[in-house]
Amino acid sequence: MAHTVKIPVPALNKEISVSTGLFINNEFVPSVDSSEVIQCFNPATEEVIASVVAGSAKDIDVAVAAARTAFKTTWGKNVTGWERSRLMNKLADLIERDAQELAELETLNNGKPVAVARDFDIGDSIQCLRYYAGWADKITGQTIEVDNKSKMAFTRHEPIGVCGQIIPWNYPINMWSWKVAPALAVGCTIVMKPSEITPLTALKLSELVVEAGFPPGVINTVPSLGPVGGAALSAHPDVDKVAFTGSTITGRKIMEAAAKSNLKKVSLELGGKSPQLIFESADLKQAAAWSALGICYNTGQDCTAGSRIYVQDSVYDKFIDILVSTVKETVIGDGFDKSTGGGPLVSKAQFDRVWGYIDAGKAEGAKVVLGGERRNTKGYFVDPTIFTDVNSDMKIVKEEIFGPVLSIGRFKTEEEAVALANNTTYGLGAGLHSTDASQCMRVSGLLEAGTVWVNQYNVLSNNVPFGGKKQSGIGRELGSYALEEYTSIKAVHWNIGEKLQWPLSL
């Protein structure tokens, strides 16, 4: 079944070819034991655009074996940091060369606007690869003074080994780069399971992996259903580490499987219900703009979506007015339409889920001040929806919706604001808007989130770490911190002069 398909892009009158097999050992191959396929949809048209091979648990075995062989022979400690750096930079150059086409493929399968995919998603991914390419020859341990006369003690920062990486559908290429880059920089090999909803760009990137010159088996791509390939990776006895980005519910399963199998290392980047606090001293226009970005960017399909906003009483009415008129400007549409700011939700399942929450919001008595109406057209389009008059017990306030649905509450004092913000099992992101510097310091210190934005929202940098507190995750991505997730420390105690007498004289 493994072959190349040509996917038509009607809006641009062209075709994009994609290899549909599993990418193992630098080749696209059929499944070893299954004829299952995964259908890929265009969420703007609801049509099937391609089918790819669905990897089975046995295919995961084959991929892991390939990654292990590469780790033992051509990668891991067998390759210098400079060589890893060179290959990663080459890959980044190739992605840059093909950015336009990759963006179009991303838009076809995920729905986001082409320009956003190209300039933000792919632009960031290229920089991410280059950033980590720069780290590849800078992985250092320490020499540690114990006793100069008798011991040479030092640490080696070794690659962990074979890493299973499971990524979501909201930023397919960007999430791919966040996972692949630090793992490669340190010398790990990879079995990547892209989301079954959006496997196409991961397969296309695999072609560039070959062109860049990576040895076979260093990166393997196995599209598969979560409960099949994802579960297999999490439970695999020969996978040394699994890194997952996705829902908290699936994150628990992965951690459980890791615990029950070989205690593989786990890093998780999970959901969020991130709050933004608007204090009375804030520049309200700017706060509204950042708030709009926070909930509308990527059509709200973002783990750090600022989905709860709390506004200080004294500026509440004014802020709501500004916010509603700002968010109203958002254009949700087909990603190939140049006027589109945000695309459709990625799938029918997500579409139904988000509408379930909007209906629940209404049923629980929250007030709709914007949106909340179905379009009744083709495509999984949901317009930005804002609820006010909410309380902390409502589903729309407690649970991650993953769509452009915002809940707005109010507070009187700073203490109250912080309490409201922290009243969640999540802890991924948080924003605060204030021109009182001391308040910014205090509140940023008190917010229980892995990333706190002050007078900003949702802007990340490849060199600044990112990750969750509480049930939003374990471990950090980006920055130098990500390297630690892929590094295994070995301490070496080298005896220079100590002679041992046994039994010990006490």
Place this chain on the structure above:
Amino acid sequence: MPATFSYQLDTPLYKGGATVQTGLFIDGTFVDGSNLTTIDVINPSTGKLITQVSEGTAKDVDRAVEAARKAFKNSWGLKVPGSARGQLLYKLATLMEDSLDEIAAIESLDNGTAFGIVKGWVVPFSIGLLRYYAGWADKISGQVIETDEGRLTYTRHEPIGVVGQIIPWNAPLLMFAMKIAPALAAGNTVVIKPSELTPLSALRVCSLVQEAGFPPGVLNVVVGYGNTVGSAISSHMNIDKIAFTGSTLTGRKVMEAASKSNLKNITLELGGKSPNIIFNDADIDQAVNWACHGIFFAQGQICFAGSRIYVQSGVYDEFLAKFTTRSRAHKIGDPFGADSYQGPQISSAQTDRIMDYIKTGLDQGAKVHLGGERHGEKDGNFITPTIFTNTTPDMKIVQEEIFGPVSVIIKFEDQEDVIRQANDTIYGLAAAVFTQNITQAFEVGHALKAGTVWVNCYNEVSAAVPFGGFKQSGIGREYGSYALEHYVNVKAMHINIGHRIA
């Protein structure tokens, strides 16, 4: 308008053109020197003129500093994120790689090191340095330090500002790359003086700096003499830091000028008289090969040359015999000749200086075991590989840096004695230990007072591993993350959140 030097080479190892702009490179363009004078660039292999380049003066240093200061304030420094600085350095590295052969030819012509070595190692290593530091540019981070919850305390690692750099003639392109790369990566702007003997490869790279798109004034190259341009840079009131590689004698002057002017920050990479210690249990054949590499590579014109070779008495005769044979084995000749390994010394002045040391060695009673003469023409710059034996520790050839293909072989008995002898020098740049006993390797290596210690190897340098001198061999470290410390200014910020004072 400064001239363009265009040259066609037709040699066994390189056939092709070489083009170099001969002006000073200030504020993004090639310009004449203020005095409109030039410097003759001589081919060390032939003694003949290669071309003339513009001569810079103290006035040109002023112009360059002004351009560098302006760039630091507006288009570099804290105005440009590290990722952008890194991208430009990567671009420059790529452009150098695209012209690798031509750059190697220019360097070999100007400096005399064998083309095969320059093309095969010097230029690729220099490109590697640029890439290594390009990767650091967006990774320069300070710390957030826990004091108490009432304050936010952190450090910023800011670029220092305008840095002056003075480099020597022994490995011109490599010296150029290792200086500019960490400085630019950290956000500084640069005024650099290549050696007046070997300006060509730096000037060639300046054309690529233009092509890569560095903002004007970020990198400025002022070719001139030490006592004019070098001195002007060292004592300039508007240069924030100086980095110098060269002789210990000149290093003192640089440090003095820095202290007398604006107390600018200094780093120095100076001379050496590095000991190479061979124990009885060494792999002798390997030790011989590494020892030859250590003293004859680049005609012995290396600051960390292994010029004092200590051999334990049990293997002394065997080592000396094999080392002598091996020292005769490499080809001396035209750098562009097919099998050439050793080229000419850089100039007739340097050649005379080395020959004087050889004469002094004889005068003081040492024995020339091999060589000790010019090779080829009697007024040429080629010197035969030279081995002295029967020395005493106080002899000039044992104490002073010769900077040529001249080695002294000294017999020793025990470990403690050789450590004492090896450390008996004002220098402390490098050292080597050859032994199969790892405990001995650790003990001796850790006891040697040198910034780099090689065990069972010599001359191994890496962009990622720090390098620099103990004692009078220098101040500060280059390469690795360590170099960056010398190109940043640490600012501590104490932000009071909650403490009130009565």
